Amino acid sequence: MIKNFCFILLSACILLAGAARAEEAKKLVASMQLTRIAADKWRADYRFSEPVTALKFEKTSDYRATAWKALTAGVLLEDGEQTERYVSEIGIKEFSVEIAAYDKFAPKQYAPNNRFSDGGAALYMGFFNGEVEQGGKTRELALKVRYAGRPGETVVPGPVFADPQLSLESYTYFGPQKPVTAGEAKLIMDPATPAWMAEVLLATTSEATAYFAKTYQRPLLRELVLMVSVSEFDSPGFSMKGGATNGQITYRLSGQGVLKDSPKARLIVKRLVTHEIAHIWQNNVSRGGIGEDAPWIHEGGAEAMALDALQNTGMWTIAEVEAYQSAAIASCEKVKDQPTAYDYFYACGLQKFMQLKLAAPVIWRGLIAETEKTGQTYSEAMVDRVSQRLRQ
Numbered sequence: 001m002i003k004n005f006c007f008i009l010l011s012a013c014i015l016l017a018g019a020a021r022a023e024e025a026k027k028l029v030a031s032m033q034l035t036r037i038a039a040d041k042w043r044a045d046y047r048f049s050e051p052v053t054a055l056k057f058e059k060t061s062d063y064r065a066t067a068w069k070a071l072t073a074g075v076l077l078e079d080g081e082q083t084e085r086y087v088s089e090i091g092i093k094e095f096s097v098e099i100a101a102y103d104k105f106a107p108k109q110y111a112p113n114n115r116f117s118d119g120g121a122a123l124y125m126g127f128f129n130g131e132v133e134q135g136g137k138t139r140e141l142a143l144k145v146r147y148a149g150r151p152g153e154t155v156v157p158g159p160v161f162a163d164p165q166l167s168l169e170s171y172t173y174f175g176p177q178k179p180v181t182a183g184e185a186k187l188i189m190d191p192a193t194p195a196w197m198a199e200v201l202l203a204t205t206s207e208a209t210a211y212f213a214k215t216y217q218r219p220l221l222r223e224l225v226l227m228v229s230v231s232e233f234d235s236p237g238f239s240m241k242g243g244a245t246n247g248q249i250t251y252r253l254s255g256q257g258v259l260k261d262s263p264k265a266r267l268i269v270k271r272l273v274t275h276e277i278a279h280i281w282q283n284n285v286s287r288g289g290i291g292e293d294a295p296w297i298h299e300g301g302a303e304a305m306a307l308d309a310l311q312n313t314g315m316w317t318i319a320e321v322e323a324y325q326s327a328a329i330a331s332c333e334k335v336k337d338q339p340t341a342y343d344y345f346y347a348c349g350l351q352k353f354m355q356l357k358l359a360a361p362v363i364w365r366g367l368i369a370e371t372e373k374t375g376q377t378y379s380e381a382m383v384d385r386v387s388q389r390l391r392q
């Protein structure tokens with residue numbers, strides 16, 4: 001009986017391994033070279049291992065409809081409500097497209113293009129990865145990308161993950177700058193960044209990354225690069241849009257308020273940057289990490305991790321940390337019955353971690369170790385399980 005069971009178990013393992021290979025085999029192997037051909041233009045050259053009749057993407061506002069121009073004869077864009085398809089009547093193994101600079105934000109999406117005042121630019125590579133069609137069959141792409149800048153130009157691709165698709169969910173920088181070391185990270189900063197902001201960004205990145213590396217006892221698995229670009233200073237207000245992608249942090253500055261140095265503005269920038277660096281450490285794992293469910297965990301958790309870092313590095317005073325916590329509790333009271341509200345993720349998420357009565361490094365060292373060990377993404381069940389174990 002035991003022999004029969006072992007045979008069945010071995011057969012099941014072989015079948016599962018075969019199914020995994022078959023699933024991978026369903027992806028169509030392709031390559032793409034992205035070349036900067038002018039200050040405001042790029043060219044993407046796709047090469048497919050088999051003929052395809054369409055290259056399909058999820059719709060991203062009007063980005064492709066206005067900024068992409070198909071160069072391959074006979075290929076037309078079909079612009080739908082949910083998808084965009086570059087279609088050919090005959091099977092093709094090569095497809096080229098020209099991409100113009102695009103300065104708008106795509107709603108609820110990453111900015112397709114962040115441009116720097118010195119001519120540099122960062123393109124979000126996730127928008128180049130899609131699916132292909134072969135007649136009536138749709139297949140995912142196994143896409144490998146190469147980059148070429150203009151003569152003498154620096155090219156900084158996104159971090160490399162075991163999963164090539166994750167590697168594309170980041171920005172690639174083309175421009176004249178060389179990344180500058182800032183603690184455990186590298187920084188590419190627009191030369192038009194106001195002096196006070198540049199000072200705060202450099203100091204905060206240096207102090208926060210050094211603190212996280214030491215306190216969470218986990219050196220970064222992938223190089224962290226922060227990119228800060230300037231959009232304009234003509235509009236009213238203070239805007240610092242962006243955040244953490246896979247192993248990267250990008251910001252686009254705009255508004256007259258960015259020009260004005262003040263204690264309040266410095267507090268805001270320090271917290272924003274440290275919050276995003278906390279996300280990097282939450283996802284500094286080989287498997288598991290941030291998932292799609294319960295955003296309060298990673299957002300509220302990043303708030304808790306950031307406040308701990310700000311206080312213990314001296315970037316914020318204890319009084320400033322306590323004032324922020326009090327404001328979060330008040331904000332949570334207003335949205336406590338709205339678990340899908342934006343403020344709930346941050347304010348109520350922070351309050352939930354405060355209620356655990358565990359220091360942020362203690363609970364998050366446990367959560368990071370747990371997600372790495374199990375391969376499961378962060379969840380409420382994991383927070384409950386790990387916090388109970390830590391209290392024993």
